[in-house]
Amino acid sequence: MKLGYDPIWFSIVIGVTMMIGVITPPVAVAAFIVKNITHESIGRIYRGVVPFLITLVISLVLLFAFPDLATYLPRKY
DSSP: OTTSOOHHHHHHHHHHHHHHHHHSTTTOHHHHHHHHHHOOOHHHHHHHHHHHHHHHHHHHHHHHHOTHHHHHHHHHO
């Protein structure tokens, strides 16, 4: 808070970046778990993951561009 960041906004940004990290290499924990359960190729798994990854990246860009998106509802109530 001393740096001027809203803790709610910061927590949401950290959560979104962690979700991106869980599905992208080199970590890709979620992708490897799905691979081990379904025995599908990583390529096929990532064809299904890419739309979600694009959505997460767009939401992260929007959170940086418009921080009030993350704090609108908490401020309202």
